[in-house]
Amino acid sequence: MSYLDWTILFGTLLVIAGYGIYKTYGPKDMDKYIRGGNDMNWLTIGLSIMATQASAITFLSTPGQAYSDGMRFIQFYFGLPVAMIFICVFFLPIYYKLKVYTAYEFLEQRFDLKTRTLTAGLFLIQRGLAAGITIYAPAIILSTLLGWNLTFTNIFIGVIVVIYTVSGGTKAVSVTQKQQMTVMMGGMILAGIIVVQMIPVSFTEALHVAGKMDKLNIVNFEFDLSDRYNFWSGFTGALFLFLSYFGTDQSQVQRYLSGKTLTESRMGLMMNGFLKVPMQFIILFIGVMVFVFYQFYQPPVFFNTIQLDKLKASEYLHDFNDLEQTYTNIFESKGESINGLLGAIENEDQEAIDQYKSAISDHTKAQEDVRDQVKELIVKNDPLAETRDTDYVFMRFVMDYLPQGVIGLLFAVIFSAAMSSTASELNALSSTTTIDIYRRSINKDQSSNHYMKSSRWFTVLWGVFAILFATYATLFENLIQAVNLLGSLFYGSILGIFMVAFFMKWVGGKAVFLAAIVTEILILTLHYYNGKTIGDFSIDIGFLWYNAIGCLLVMAIAALLSLFIPKPKKPIVSKG
Numbered sequence: 001m002s003y004l005d006w007t008i009l010f011g012t013l014l015v016i017a018g019y020g021i022y023k024t025y026g027p028k029d030m031d032k033y034i035r036g037g038n039d040m041n042w043l044t045i046g047l048s049i050m051a052t053q054a055s056a057i058t059f060l061s062t063p064g065q066a067y068s069d070g071m072r073f074i075q076f077y078f079g080l081p082v083a084m085i086f087i088c089v090f091f092l093p094i095y096y097k098l099k100v101y102t103a104y105e106f107l108e109q110r111f112d113l114k115t116r117t118l119t120a121g122l123f124l125i126q127r128g129l130a131a132g133i134t135i136y137a138p139a140i141i142l143s144t145l146l147g148w149n150l151t152f153t154n155i156f157i158g159v160i161v162v163i164y165t166v167s168g169g170t171k172a173v174s175v176t177q178k179q180q181m182t183v184m185m186g187g188m189i190l191a192g193i194i195v196v197q198m199i200p201v202s203f204t205e206a207l208h209v210a211g212k213m214d215k216l217n218i219v220n221f222e223f224d225l226s227d228r229y230n231f232w233s234g235f236t237g238a239l240f241l242f243l244s245y246f247g248t249d250q251s252q253v254q255r256y257l258s259g260k261t262l263t264e265s266r267m268g269l270m271m272n273g274f275l276k277v278p279m280q281f282i283i284l285f286i287g288v289m290v291f292v293f294y295q296f297y298q299p300p301v302f303f304n305t306i307q308l309d310k311l312k313a314s315e316y317l318h319d320f321n322d323l324e325q326t327y328t329n330i331f332e333s334k335g336e337s338i339n340g341l342l343g344a345i346e347n348e349d350q351e352a353i354d355q356y357k358s359a360i361s362d363h364t365k366a367q368e369d370v371r372d373q374v375k376e377l378i379v380k381n382d383p384l385a386e387t388r389d390t391d392y393v394f395m396r397f398v399m400d401y402l403p404q405g406v407i408g409l410l411f412a413v414i415f416s417a418a419m420s421s422t423a424s425e426l427n428a429l430s431s432t433t434t435i436d437i438y439r440r441s442i443n444k445d446q447s448s449n450h451y452m453k454s455s456r457w458f459t460v461l462w463g464v465f466a467i468l469f470a471t472y473a474t475l476f477e478n479l480i481q482a483v484n485l486l487g488s489l490f491y492g493s494i495l496g497i498f499m500v501a502f503f504m505k506w507v508g509g510k511a512v513f514l515a516a517i518v519t520e521i522l523i524l525t526l527h528y529y530n531g532k533t534i535g536d537f538s539i540d541i542g543f544l545w546y547n548a549i550g551c552l553l554v555m556a557i558a559a560l561l562s563l564f565i566p567k568p569k570k571p572i573v574s575k576g
Helices: 003-024 030-038 042-053 057-071 072-077 078-098 105-110 113-146 149-196 203-212 231-235 237-248 250-256 262-296 304-314 319-344 348-382 391-403 406-442 446-471 476-505 511-530 545-561
Strands: none
Touching: 003 149, 003 406, 030 042, 030 406, 030 446, 042 072, 042 149, 042 406, 057 113, 057 262, 057 391, 057 406, 078 105, 078 237, 078 262, 078 476, 105 113, 105 406, 113 149, 113 250, 113 391, 113 406, 113 446, 113 476, 113 511, 149 237, 149 262, 149 391, 149 406, 149 446, 203 262, 203 348, 203 511, 237 476, 237 545, 250 262, 250 406, 250 476, 262 319, 262 391, 304 319, 304 348, 319 348, 348 476, 348 511, 391 406, 406 446, 406 476, 476 511, 476 545, 511 545
């Protein structure tokens, strides 16, 4: 990168963090530190909610996802507006009425202490590990692209986040996220405009190429439990996931509990519900346009240049050169077919269109075969090498083709996204630890100032944990894969507890507590056997469905247990 890019990158990050510290430094009590003084407007709340969900992987992986698989990932978000409406109607009024600091406080008032502690514990487990991955996942890609040491990249992201989160608490997180969200979407839209202008055909022709190569297929109505991205999984499995994430996950609940009024919080949630889908559409569409660009300009045979450089310096250089030449020959032949396709579309010659589509499909398969052979060489040279390179597609394009200044801005986008989601997680982890564990069960009846200071120290501790986990994450590859599923493994049970609390008034604490434990065991068992064949029976369920299954199981088992474990009667309080 140029000096201009480095200046824009570090300047953007330091200005955002400095602004957050300046605007929010020094809350004097727990209420202002955890709830931000309840003075956030709907716009800040909405942008903060969107920034919390939009991690760096959103901007790194989503364009790569579209590059390889088209637009169908957008179906994952179809249930989001419905989830926002549901939460605004049923969840928010109760949280505001009870004036809770965390979502889990409500559960003790509705059930008992053990149910509150269990639910808070489930949140701390999955979100604590996820905080490490929120740092690690972008750091491993950014360190590769920038040539930085991975440990330094992890520490760089984590320390900046800890500094401004400790300084101003919830308000600092929300204020900085407002600026980060502006940088993120502004940078991505600018990148989208530039890539469209760089494609050497008209925008209409670019759409024709993307459409004929099956990159614009948005909706799939086929019902398939093993498919994570179809209409039905988006409106069922993902709906339950969003209900749990936005309605019961403290990293999101804390964003809208800081609103001035119930109306402001509702407006912020609804803003997220109706802008998140267009936002994801834009990011996916940028990935599709990068794909079209690479139909006219030869893409790298492998997008992770660090691995390619290692391969070129190895004994397999000759084999790689032969494969790269084959790749070039296929690309040139494919280019002729694409030009022929555009001519056939202009002449409305359907027979020729079908012929060229078939030829392009054959060339694409041949390209993938060559890429697979290159990946085999990479693994031969380095058995521990990561051969999935879709996460590198977008930023490789940025570094190779975009002008100076824009490159630094796009890297600022990725770092901002990493910091915004990590800050929300650390803020929520410290709040939950302070309110639901430390104040409730360990050290009661201290001053508000004491718990505010405790929350700051818990932010530091969780930040250190996240950085350490990110630094040593390469030692736990299986655990990393499990963390990617943690949301779906735990969210169903957590949502089920809240659904029972809201809608099944006859169920008591013991019944829902046991139901949640039984359900969690069943979900973990299901995941263990998922994809395996047992006798003549095989299980193949997309993990998004765990959310719906877990929630409904908790509700069903709790209802059944309530027949044998009646809800305890509240003690009669004598008047006078």
